[in-house]
Amino acid sequence: MKITANAAALDDPDCPDDAANDSPDSPCYGKSAGRPRAADKEARLQSLLHTAARLFLEKGYSKVSLEMIAREAHVAVRTIYVKFGGKAGLLNAVITNGRAHFFAGMTDMEADVRPFREVMDDFALRFLELVTAPAFASLHRMVVAEARTTPELADTFYQAGPLRTRQELMRFFSRPDIRAQLRPEVPVETLAVHMLACIMGDTMVRMLFPTEQQPTVDELRARAKQGLDLFFRGVLR
Template sequence: MNNTDLTDDAGLDEQDCPEGMLPEHCFGKAAGRPRAADKAARREALLHTAGQLFLEKGYSKVSLEMIAREAHVAVRTIYVKFGGKAGLLNAVIADGRARFFGGMDNMETDQRPMEEILGDFSLRFLELISLPTFCSLHRMVVAEARSTPELAETFFTAGPQRTREELNRFFARPDVRAQLRPDVRPEVLPVFLLNCIMGDQMTRLLFPITQPPTLDELRVRAAEGLDLFLRGVKR
């Protein structure tokens, strides 16, 4: 069973409902076996509730009992599906990331020109990290990283590490590698690209953002950052 998927048959059965709550009131549960769409909606609602609580109260101050109470599910359900609080946070981050990159073709097989693929990625990446919710998440991770190591580890694994791995696989494509300078080590390419795209964005994430950048502004930043990257690594 997939520990991060609430859409399998182990939905919110009667025994999963919190004590004192009727099954039909449990996270919108209808009588009988839940439909796939209903279970997907419940999963999305649970992740939304968990994400909101993490951002509002801080990761270390949120318990699974608190999440279960707000989401109208049993703590056991969260353990079964996500393995605990760290697994739930991992799913929250992965779900948010998928909203931006889910519609993008697999970079390992995308047959568009390299510049077009990287341009698509760059804009989506900037849109993601410019979200107020992402900024709040990043500040929370920085604030609690020392006292709660699992928070920083989970954030890095579900976000930055996954992005770097996908870029590594893209730059390892023979057709892509042939367009790049042979003296540039492949392992530095993902970090170099991300740094060129972000600029000082990560520094500004530590402070409240009064006005998020517009889409046009993000397009300009993405194009400028990508141009800087390509000038440094293309043959």
């Protein structure tokens, strides 16, 4: 995705609405007069997140500074602090944004009226598409490589990814209509962990070693079905 200054400039608190600086080095570069429309703000935000994600994956989290991201995205460093609180907050936004792409269009599981198995089929396929995506695999390898020296990276990744997924599943399994179909002696947290383990298999181990070919949708669907069959056999009443 090509990044241009006009698309990347955010609604920067350092830049007045009537800023008209044409220098690429200016945080106001590409900023038109007047308050940006909502669509423009979203485009600029997405461009910043894209730039941050690319730099993190290319250079490693610990080697990327906010100044580097701000320079390439044509925003002020202060803007990143104001909107995200710092580099960890920006990474959280990058992960959350990428995750939302794969689950876009899926009804919130807490309110989904479809049959239990149908909801799980949908979730499992989307989840496997997410964790086998090249960008996610690269992110996972980066976290493993830098977790010991950069604890905030591992914590941010866990909070924005694995923990959030586990909590969503726990809320779904806690629904009275869903809980009634599951073994009552199994805690919802165990149900969530077991469900993810069943559909993931050794996927996380595989991601440590780059592969030349990404699984097809049909292969992922078959893997999801096999894992869910194992899950249902162990937890349904």
